[in-house]
Amino acid sequence: MSRTAKSHLDSLNDGREIYINGERITNHVQHPAFKNSVLSAARMYDFLHEPENVDRLTFRSPKTGEAVSKMWQLPTTYAELVDRRKALEAWSELSCGFFGRSPDHVASALCGMYMGMPLFERHGKERASALSAYYEYARDTDLYLTYVIINPQADRSKSAAEQAEEFLVAGVVDEDHEGITIKGAKMLGTGCPMANEVMVAAIQPLKQGDEKYSFTAMVPLNAKGVKLLSRKSYEQNAVSKFDNPLSSSFDENDAVLYFDEVKVPWERVFVHNDVRMASAQWHEIPTHCYQNYQCQVRLVVKMRFLLGLTRKIAETNGVIGFPPVREALGQMAAEVSMVEGMLEAMEASGKQYGPYYIPNAERLYASNVLTQQLYPNFVQRMRELAGGGLIMLPSSVSDMLNSETASYIRQTQVSPATDSLGRVKLFKLAWDAIGSEFGSRHVQYEMFYSGANMVTRAHAYRTYDWEKSLGLVDKFMSSYDLDSPKSNPGYIAKAA
Secondary structure, eight states: OOOOHHHHHHHHOSOOEEEETTEEESOGGGSTTTHHHHHHHHHHHHHHHSHHHHHHHEEEOTTTOOEEEGGGOOOOSHHHHHHHHHHHHHHHHTTTTOOTTOHHHHHHHHHHHHHTHHHHHHHOHHHHHHHHHHHHHHHHHTOOEEEEOBOOOSOTTSOGGGSSSTTSBOEEEEEOSSEEEEEEEEBOOTTGGGOSEEEEOOOSOOOTTOGGGOOEEEEETTSTTEEEEEOOOTTTTOOOTTTOTTTTTOOOOOEEEEEEEEEEEGGGEEEOSOHHHHHHHHHTSSHHHHHHHHHHHHHHHHHHHHHHHHHHHHHHTTOTTSHHHHHHHHHHHHHHHHHHHHHHHHHHTOEEETTEEEOOHHHHHHHHHHHHHHHHHHHHHHHHHHGGGGTSOOSSHHHHHSHHHHHHHHHHSOOSSSOHHHHHHHHHHHHHHHTSHHHHHHHHHHHHTTOOHHHHHHHHHHHSOHHHHHHHHHHHHTTOOTTOOTTOOTHHHHHO
C-alpha cells in the first residue's frame, strides 16, 4: 500500500484555496481550523497497515497486485459484501461514526458507477473509458474523494437554467478538444479539507434546457480556480480535547465550492451534456444504492456509540435500576437493533447485478426513511435521560486543574459509579455529541444527508414491491362477489 498517514498529509499540501474567517489559508493541514480532523482522517490509512488489519481491511488490486482498501472492492457474492461491510465498520469505529464523508463514501459511489459501466458505454465510449481509468487510478492510489452534487438553494422553484444568474449553479461555460470549463457553485463540500479530489455532479432533477449543468467530473481540490468557502470550524472553537473530545478531532467541515472557470480534461469527465444520463447514473445503476449502503454501515456504528453513551449516563446518575429508565433504554436498544437488522437484510436479500452482488434497494430506502426520523428522536431521548447533567459542568478543563475549584468539583460532581473526573469527562463527551454546535450539525446531517424527507420517501415508493401488496388485495377481493353467502369462508377456503 502506497498511502499512509504521512503520505496522505503530504498529498494535502497542494496549494488549494481555502477561505475561512475572512482570510485565505496557506497551509490548512497545520491550521487550527482543520489540522486535528485532517490528522484523524489521515490516520485511517495507517490503520490499514496494522498487521492484524491488512487481511481484513484490504484486498489485492487486480491491476497492481498491491493491497488497497476494501472500500474499492466490487463484491461478487453475499459473503464478499458482508466482508466489505465489516471492513467499513472497523474504519467507522475510528471516529465513532462521526465522519460522514470518510473516504469509503464517495469511493462507494464510484464503485457503483463502475458496476454500471454498460450505461456509461451507451452514453459514449470515451466517457466510459474515462470512468474505468479513473476508478482504477483512484483504487490503486487509495485516493480520498468527496463530492458536491447539490445546487445552492437560491430559488428552489426554478431549475438551474432559470436562476437569476446563469452560472449560480456550476455549469459548462466552455469546451474544446482538451476538455470542459466549469463555472459556478456547488454544495455541500463535506470533508474537502481532508480529501484529494471532488466529484462535481448533479443529483437533483434536471430538465430540457439544463444541459450545461448535466455533467459529472472529477476535479483535484487544488485545481486552478477552485475556491473552498468553509463554514465555521467547530474544531477551531473547541476548548480542549477534554472539553470537546469529538469536535476537536472529527470536524470534517463543510464548504461551498465555487468553480471560477476551472478546466477539466476529458479523461476526467464521465457525463456530459445529457440531462437523462445525469439522473440515470445515480438510479438506473447501483451508484445511489451502494453509496447510501455505506451511510447505513456508518450510522449503525454511530448509533451503537450513542446507545452505549446513554447507558453509561444512566449508570453514572444511579438511575439504571429505575423501570422507566430501563424502558427508555430498551426502546433505544430496539431502534439500534432495528437499524442493524435492516442493514443485514439489505445484504441477505441483495441480488446479482451482472457479475456483482449489491444490497437490496427496497430495504435500503426503507432504512433511509426511518432513520431520518429516528435520529433526532434518539437524541431527544438522550437529552431526557441525561437531564441537567449536560449543563451542570465545569466551564473548562482549567477548572479541573485549579486546586481551589477542583475541590468544589469533587464535592458537587458525584456519582455512585465513578469519581468526579469520570463524571465530568462522560458528560463533556455527551454534550459534544448531542448538545454542542458540532452535535447540532450532526442532527441536521443525519436528517438530510440522503435527501429531504420527500426525496427519500419517493425512493422508497419507487423501489417497493407494490405487486406483492396489491396482489394480496386483489386475491382476497376475487374470493367474493355480490351473491356470495354471508357464511362463505371466502378467501381462506379458496386458498386452501
